[in-house]
Amino acid sequence: MEKFTEVRSVAAPLPLINIDTDMIIPKQFLKTIKRSGLGKNLFDEMRYDQYGNEIEDFVLNKAKYKNTSILIAGDNFGCGSSREHAPWALLDFGIRVVISTSYADIFYNNCFKNGILPIILQKKDRDLLMDDALKGSNSILIINLENQEIQRPDGSIITFDVDQFKKKCLLNGLDDIELTMKKFDKIKSFEDSYSNKFPWLGK
Amino acid sequence: MSENKTLYDKIWENHLISEEDDGTSLLYVDRHLVHEVTSPQAFEGLRMSNRKVRSPDKTIAVPDHNVPTTLDREEGISNKESRIQVEALDKNATDFGINYYPVNDIRQGIVHIIGPEQGWTLPGMTIVCGDSHTATHGAFGALAHGIGTSEVEHVLATQTLIQKKSKNMKVEVNGSLGIGVTAKDVTLSIIGQTGTAGGTGHVIEYTGSVISNLSVEGRMTVCNMAIEGGARAGLIAPDQKTFDYIQGRPHAPKGSNWEMAINSWKELFSDAGSKFDKLVVIDGNKIAPVVTWGTSPEDVLPINEIIPNPNDFDVQKKQAVERSLNYMGLFPGQKLEEVKIDTVFIGSCTNGRIEDLREVAKIMDGKKVKEGIRAMIVPGSGLVREQAEEEGIAQKLMEAGFEWRLAGCSMCLAMNPDQLSPQERCAATSNRNFEGRQGRGGRTHLMSPAMAAAAAITGHLTDVRNLI
Numbered sequence A: 001m002e003k004f005t006e007v008r009s010v011a012a013p014l015p016l017i018n019i020d021t022d023m024i025i026p027k028q029f030l031k032t033i034k035r036s037g038l039g040k041n042l043f044d045e046m047r048y049d050q051y052g053n054e055i056e057d058f059v060l061n062k063a064k065y066k067n068t069s070i071l072i073a074g075d076n077f078g079c080g081s082s083r084e085h086a087p088w089a090l091l092d093f094g095i096r097v098v099i100s101t102s103y104a105d106i107f108y109n110n111c112f113k114n115g116i117l118p119i120i121l122q123k124k125d126r127d128l129l130m131d132d133a134l135k136g137s138n139s140i141l142i143i144n145l146e147n148q149e150i151q152r153p154d155g156s157i158i159t160f161d162v163d164q165f166k167k168k169c170l171l172n173g174l175d176d177i178e179l180t181m182k183k184f185d186k187i188k189s190f191e192d193s194y195s196n197k198f199p200w201l202g203k
Numbered sequence B: 001m002s003e004n005k006t007l008y009d010k011i012w013e014n015h016l017i018s019e020e021d022d023g024t025s026l027l028y029v030d031r032h033l034v035h036e037v038t039s040p041q042a043f044e045g046l047r048m049s050n051r052k053v054r055s056p057d058k059t060i061a062v063p064d065h066n067v068p069t070t071l072d073r074e075e076g077i078s079n080k081e082s083r084i085q086v087e088a089l090d091k092n093a094t095d096f097g098i099n100y101y102p103v104n105d106i107r108q109g110i111v112h113i114i115g116p117e118q119g120w121t122l123p124g125m126t127i128v129c130g131d132s133h134t135a136t137h138g139a140f141g142a143l144a145h146g147i148g149t150s151e152v153e154h155v156l157a158t159q160t161l162i163q164k165k166s167k168n169m170k171v172e173v174n175g176s177l178g179i180g181v182t183a184k185d186v187t188l189s190i191i192g193q194t195g196t197a198g199g200t201g202h203v204i205e206y207t208g209s210v211i212s213n214l215s216v217e218g219r220m221t222v223c224n225m226a227i228e229g230g231a232r233a234g235l236i237a238p239d240q241k242t243f244d245y246i247q248g249r250p251h252a253p254k255g256s257n258w259e260m261a262i263n264s265w266k267e268l269f270s271d272a273g274s275k276f277d278k279l280v281v282i283d284g285n286k287i288a289p290v291v292t293w294g295t296s297p298e299d300v301l302p303i304n305e306i307i308p309n310p311n312d313f314d315v316q317k318k319q320a321v322e323r324s325l326n327y328m329g330l331f332p333g334q335k336l337e338e339v340k341i342d343t344v345f346i347g348s349c350t351n352g353r354i355e356d357l358r359e360v361a362k363i364m365d366g367k368k369v370k371e372g373i374r375a376m377i378v379p380g381s382g383l384v385r386e387q388a389e390e391e392g393i394a395q396k397l398m399e400a401g402f403e404w405r406l407a408g409c410s411m412c413l414a415m416n417p418d419q420l421s422p423q424e425r426c427a428a429t430s431n432r433n434f435e436g437r438q439g440r441g442g443r444t445h446l447m448s449p450a451m452a453a454a455a456a457i458t459g460h461l462t463d464v465r466n467l468i
Helices: A085-093 A105-112 A123-135 A164-172 A176-181 A184-197 B007-015 B040-048 B071-075 B080-096 B111-117 B132-140 B149-158 B183-194 B209-213 B216-224 B240-246 B255-265 B315-328 B354-364 B382-390 B393-400 B449-458
Strands: A007-014 A070-073 A097-100 A117-120 A140-144 A149-151 A157-159 B016-019 B025-028 B031-034 B059-061 B126-129 B143-146 B160-163 B167-174 B202-207 B233-235 B278-283 B290-292 B300-302 B343-346 B374-377 B425-428 B443-446
Touching: A007 A097, A007 A123, A070 A123, A085 A105, A097 A123, A105 A117, A105 A164, A105 B149, A123 A140, A123 A157, A176 B149, A176 B160, A184 B016, A184 B025, B007 B016, B007 B025, B007 B143, B007 B202, B007 B233, B031 B111, B031 B149, B040 B080, B040 B149, B059 B080, B111 B126, B111 B132, B111 B216, B111 B382, B126 B132, B132 B143, B132 B216, B132 B233, B132 B240, B143 B233, B149 B160, B167 B183, B167 B209, B183 B216, B183 B278, B183 B290, B183 B300, B183 B449, B202 B209, B202 B216, B216 B233, B216 B240, B216 B354, B240 B255, B343 B354, B343 B449, B354 B382, B354 B393, B354 B449, B382 B393, B425 B449
Parallel strands: A007 A070, A070 A097, A097 A117, B031 B059, B031 B126, B126 B143, B167 B202, B167 B278, B202 B233, B343 B374, B343 B425, B425 B443
Antiparallel strands: A007 A140, A140 A149, A149 A157, B016 B025, B025 B160, B290 B300, B290 B443
16 A cells, blocks of 8 residues: 655545445446556546536536545545445545545545545534635645644644554555454464354354 | 443454554454455455465355346346456355355345345354445344455455444334334434434444334344444344244254354343443334435435425535435425336345345235336345245236346346436335436435335335325
8 A cells, every 4th residue: 555645735625415435436337356447437427427528517527626636525425335446436536635524434444445544524624624625726735644734725734633553554554464464373362262162153 | 341231342342352552453253245346356465465365164255236137147247347247256256265156056146135044144243244234234133344345355364354343322213113114114214313424433233122023134124224324333132033033044053053052142132231322212103104305315204294395404414405306306395105206126135035025015915016117126135036936926026017037236236237217216125325326317215115015006106004
């Protein structure tokens, strides 16, 4: 996984609540057996009409937001299916940070596994950033994970909380499996006592 | 931690391998269910790093999401991408030596239907799958939830999952259900009350007389939609009904193991005085047959209500309601019962079991699907289909005008050819009414199998109680 360093970008505003993973990446794109290449179909049904032409009004089709790395979203972002294709599509498009008041549980975890930082803020702070995002081109946000800070275009700072283990993994690009593999002795001894206690579950 | 433990606390503790100071924990996984859509990248990851599946015996795979459900599928899957994905699962299952039910096996079906059907799902377990509706298995008192593909790879390689413990939430449904009111109405009504983020960060335990009076299959319907309420998982304490349902299934414990298992399972309940972080109490007597009207599962109303006005919601929700009414082609004040439908879809991991099909057959009772309505039944597994045929239900439903399909996820998520056209309106027994979920521009109303049958008969959303 790519290390998470400082992100500087215009942020794209998506004020809709309950943006679900079917919106983020519709099911017809789940037939891939790869992780890459999904960016062009991010938000497909909101982004393109039925003939495949870009819908001008949609935020990511506007010139000033086309290269954004940050999304500011309405409450409960990423609800619905467990498809990791949702963060894969965001990442492939270039999104490294999502900012909302809340996320669906599975989506939230999936982001961290792919080098995306989902930030949770109080509504009033999220709304301030939404206003910044609406201003467009010159309205750059700077996301510093190390210090857990967001610098607004006016220079003011909003701080955020993040799980320290997840933060460490993002900053260092750590792979979960590698970390768990180091605990194989523990897993093995757990399995032994476990299968004695619950013999009907098999070895 | 308090001595009085919740059911969730007990299962968590039994599976806890290690815990860091910040609460990051390594949890043992008893059963890992795998399907073709969320697993190829995980198996590819294993191959690239030269890793094996740690516990192939505890890993069960089946293709379900994008298999066709028409009878010609035995000749092969015509959609190239779908075929490649299913063939990838065939190969991965063989190469890694995991339990597998290939597409033309009679036991193939929706992963959350065949897990319980084959006795893989047992009380007290941890069960994961790269699918959010894994919550279904919570009906057995198992901690079951969806995971992403990176986690699928992690579980394949280590048989463990990195987790932080969720909070405990209790949803108590008291009283008893009226005629025509089913498990689906219960679970939709709960989400209508708590909202789609009401359970975020929590594991829900469903309790109360309504829940204990439900059949095991009804309980699966309730837990299935815990995810639509935002919860990580839903749980129901196992009881004699649960044990009776499990006994004798192919992978259920046998002989002395069965006695041992039962004794252990009888400890699986929340202790008196155990602490819940959140409590929701619902009067089951007041639950009516419901339908969804919008594009979020929380947009639920009793069938005899009218479409709400966006102005009656707070600012953020107002915008979402305007958008969804526009998408759904509905207007404020319209009577739900006057909304005409084009299509009926009966199936999915929410409502694709034998009791659901019996319910549909009972409501149809010699009546026909209204002319011009496309009505489709997709049994949840090959064995459900076979049983319905043996019971004579299949024949009756076909005579009533339903298409009788092979097992799969089908039009619940429309990855296979079973899709809605733009603006086609569907009475569906599935679990999500998101924009585009059943096909681009398709309009989904979620409801129970009984309510879907009623809509099939009249051609519009209908109060099933008027047909009983």
